[in-house]
Amino acid sequence: LxxxxxxxxxxxxxxxxxxxxxxxxxxxxxxxxxKQLEQDIRTAISEKTFEVYFQPQVSLTSGKISGIEALVRWKHAARGMISPGEFIPVAEKCGFMPDIGRIVITKAIDEAAEWDRAGIDFGRIAVNVSGTELREPDFDKFLFETLERAGLAPQKLSLEIVESVILDDEKTGIAAKLRHIRAAGVHLELDDFGTGYASLSHVNPNEIDRLKIDRRFVQNINENGDNTKIVRAITELARGLGISIVAEGAETEAELDSLMAIGCDQVQGYSIAFPMPQDKAREWLMARSPKKAKLKVLQGSLA
Structure with missing residues (x-):
């Protein structure tokens, strides 16, 4: 009872x-x-079976790849693919996110290092990092050691943080840690911009390298005048401060046209590419940087 x-x-x-x-x-x-999901997450962490999918970001004007985001995915042995929206809330509540985050960071950096050695242009590899992960005392040490072991330059990595993490800075020392990480060359991106509570004082080019406009402002932007005004204002703010910007969730040609008209040409979304597993992402990237990549492959075969 x-x-x-x-x-x-x-x-x-x-x-x-x-x-x-x-x-x-x-x-x-x-x-x-x-309860079963909690146990299965523990097992997946222990066996490092969480996968990383990749979704590229491109410039609409030049076609150049500006970055590629690493996204966690979980293919359960019995249930198949379990959506992040289903397992991440459970992982957060149980305190599993730092462990999952380190698996994703390690796999993403290792794969990016392979691309880099093959001469494949990917801009920067972007990884989402939570406040829980950043509060880990040795997070920056782990990050630098992972980069060094993989042989990837810090300048090739971006960390995506949400606005709530910035608000938590003063109480937890996260701000000092982020400054240390950025000073080493790692880029910092403010994710889901426009949906949180950060003031404009946090949009500082000395602290943030790029803003990511949340998808809710991008979807149907061609039909929603308010969203158009919001995205234009954010774009002009970022341009005035010298901060890069990317729009998330662009799914249609009409949305891409509207973003171009506003002047926001860095985009990420289904209209560019769906999140892809490692092998498909490599193929997608090689198709867009074939000459340099093929030369590296040829040099390797002749060595």
Whole structure:
């Protein structure tokens, strides 16, 4: 009875203040699934089976690749692909994100180093980093050691942080850590810009190298006048400060045309490419930097 009551209480809390919930078998199944998911995440961390998919960012005016984002994916042995929206909230609640983050960072840097040695142009490899990861005392040491071991220059790496991390800086010492990382040559990007609570004082070219406009302002921008004004304002702000900018979530030709008209030509989204596994990403990149890459391959075969 107490277990049933606890399940109902947990469900009511998820619904928000002033809500109530009754026990049901569905609640039990949900709890059982969540417990199994926690255990499966532990196993995936131990066996390092989380995968990294890659989604490129390009300039619409030049066609040049400006970067490529590393995204965590999980192919469960029994359930197949489990979406990040399903397992990441559980991982965050259980404190697993620092471990998952290090797996993603390591795999992303290793793959980028391989591309670099092959002469494949990828701009910079961008990795999402949470405040939980940055609060780890040895995060910067781990990052530099991973870059050195892989043989990738710090200038080839970008860390994407959200606005809430900036607000947490003064209490946790994250700001000093980010300055240390940036001083070594790693670029910093403010992700999902426009959706958080950071003030304009945090949009500082001495602290941030690029802004990523959140996808909710990009989708249907060709039909939404308010979104057009918001993206134009962000673009002009970034240009005035000398900060690079990229629009996330561009999915249609009409959206690309609107972004071009505004002057925001760095884009990422399904209209450019879907997130791809390692082998497909390499093929995609090689098709866009074939001469240099083929020369490196030829040199290797003759060595």
């Amino acid at each position: 107490l277990v049933h009551a606890d399940l109902a209480l947990y469900s009511a809390k998820k619904l928000g203040g002033g809500s109530f919930s009754f026990f049901s078998e569905e609640l039990r199944r949900e709890l059982d699934y969540r």
